Amino acid sequence: MSLRDDGKVYLEVGVNGQSTKDQNRHVPYGADETARDVVQCIQHGATAVQYHARYDDGRQAWTDHEICRTIVAAAARDVDPLAYPGDAGSLEHVWALAQRPPSGAGLLLAPFAPAQHVENVAWCEEESRFEVTERPNGSHPPYPAELDRFKDLGLVPSISVFNAVDLRWVTLAARIGILRQPLNIKLYFSDRYLSHNEPDPDVLDFLISRIPTWIDHEIVVVPYAMSSAERCQELWEHALNRGLGIRVGIGDCPAIFRTSTNAAMVDRAVNLITKRGLEPATQDDLRTRFAVADVDDSEMVRVVVNRNRCMGWGVCYAHAPEIYQADAEGYCVVVKPYVDEELYEKAIEGAAACPERAIRVELPDDVPAPGYARSVAGGSTTV
Ligand code: SF4
Numbered sequence: 001m002s003l004r005d006d007g008k009v010y011l012e013v014g015v016n017g018q019s020t021k022d023q024n025r026h027v028p029y030g031a032d033e034t035a036r037d038v039v040q041c042i043q044h045g046a047t048a049v050q051y052h053a054r055y056d057d058g059r060q061a062w063t064d065h066e067i068c069r070t071i072v073a074a075a076a077r078d079v080d081p082l083a084y085p086g087d088a089g090s091l092e093h094v095w096a097l098a099q100r101p102p103s104g105a106g107l108l109l110a111p112f113a114p115a116q117h118v119e120n121v122a123w124c125e126e127e128s129r130f131e132v133t134e135r136p137n138g139s140h141p142p143y144p145a146e147l148d149r150f151k152d153l154g155l156v157p158s159i160s161v162f163n164a165v166d167l168r169w170v171t172l173a174a175r176i177g178i179l180r181q182p183l184n185i186k187l188y189f190s191d192r193y194l195s196h197n198e199p200d201p202d203v204l205d206f207l208i209s210r211i212p213t214w215i216d217h218e219i220v221v222v223p224y225a226m227s228s229a230e231r232c233q234e235l236w237e238h239a240l241n242r243g244l245g246i247r248v249g250i251g252d253c254p255a256i257f258r259t260s261t262n263a264a265m266v267d268r269a270v271n272l273i274t275k276r277g278l279e280p281a282t283q284d285d286l287r288t289r290f291a292v293a294d295v296d297d298s299e300m301v302r303v304v305v306n307r308n309r310c311m312g313w314g315v316c317y318a319h320a321p322e323i324y325q326a327d328a329e330g331y332c333v334v335v336k337p338y339v340d341e342e343l344y345e346k347a348i349e350g351a352a353a354c355p356e357r358a359i360r361v362e363l364p365d366d367v368p369a370p371g372y373a374r375s376v377a378g379g380s381t382t383v
Pocket residue numbers: 305309310311312313314315316317324331332353354355356357358359
C-alpha cells in the first residue's frame with residue numbers, strides 16, 4: 001500500500017545542498033548546524049532529510065563519513081534521524097556509514113543518481129538486459145555495481161531522476177529486477193538547469209504517465225535551483241494534487257527563499273498537506289513502506305519477457321497472474337522478475353504456454369541452481 005493510500009505524504013527536506021550563507025544565512029554548515037536542522041525539520045513534520053556533509057567553513061566534505069556520522073549521532077539524541085547524505089559520484093561515505101552506523105541510527109536511504117552511475121548503455125530487448133556500448137574512453141559495466149552493494153547493506157536507493165532518459169533507465173531496471181520495488185524516486189525539476197525536467201505541471205504529468213502501473217513506487221517532486229517562487233509553489237501543489245510527495249528546503253532553492261529557515265519551509269509544506277486532509281508520513285511509515293524491499297535470497301530464478309516477440313495473446317497471465325500481467329496495450333510485463341520455489345513452477349507453466357516463445361526463465365550464470373530449479377540447472381535456459 002502506498003503512503004498516499006494511507007492518507008500520508010512523503011515530505012523530504014534538502015537542508016543545505018550546495019547553497020551558501022551568502023544566499024541565505026540560515027544554510028547549515030558543519031556537523032552541529034546540520035544536526036540541529038535535521039532535528040528541527042523532523043520535529044516540525046518532515047519524513048526524511050537529505051543533507052550534504054560540509055565543513056564548518058561551508059566547503060563540501062562529500063565523502064567524509066565522520067561528519068555524516070556526527071550529524072546523525074547528534075540528531076539521534078532528539079529524533080529518529082531518518083537522514084541521508086548527498087554524493088558527488090563516490091559512495092564511499094555511504095558504505096562506511098551503513099557498515100558502522102551511530103548507535104540506534106542505522107542508515108536506510110542512500111543517494112543514487114543514474115546520471116552519475118550509469119554510463120551510456122544500450123537496451124537489448126531480445127535478452128531483456130542492458131549492454132555495453134563502445135566508447136573512446138574504454139568500456140564500462142552495463143550494470144552499476146552500487147546496486148548490489150545497496151542490496152547487501154539493506155539500503156534503499158533514493159533514485160534521482162533528472163529527465164526522461166533517467167526515468168527510462170529506471171523503469172527498465174525495475175522491469176528486469178535490478179532495481180527492487182518499491183522504488184523511491186526523487187523527480188527533479190528546474191527552470192535554470194537544462195539537464196533537469198522543465199518545471200511545468202504538464203511535464204510532471206507526462207513523466208508520471210511513463211511509469212508503468214505495475215511498478216510499485218513512491219515519488220517525491222523536487223523543485224531544484226529554481227528562480228521562480230510561483231513555479232515552485234505550483235509544482236508542490238500539483239504534486240500533492242496528483243498524490244505525490246514533495247521536497248522543500250533552503251538547500252534546494254536558495255535564490256528564492258533567502259530569509260526562510262528549513263523549519264519554516266517544513267511548516268509551509270505541512271500546511272499544504274494538512275489543508276488537503278492529509279498528514280506527513282512519519283519515519284516509521286517510511287521504514288514500513290520500504291521494509292518490503294528486503295531481499296529474499298531464495299528468489300534466484302529470473303523471469304524475462306522479450307517484448308519484441310510478445311503478441312499479447314495473454315496465455316501467460318492466465319497461468320501465473322502473480323508473475324505475468326498486461327501493460328496498457330495488452331502486452332506482457334513481468335511484474336515479479338525474480339521468483340522463489342513457490343512460484344517457480346508457475347513461471348515455467350506460463351512460459352511454456354506462450355505460443356510465441358517470448359518468455360525465458362533463467363538462472364544467473366554465477367549462481368548454483370537451487371534444488372527446486374534442477375530442470376534449468378547448468379545456467380540459463382529458454383522455456
Ligand atoms: S503468452 Fe506470450 S505472447 Fe501471449 S501475452 Fe504472454 S508473453 Fe505475450
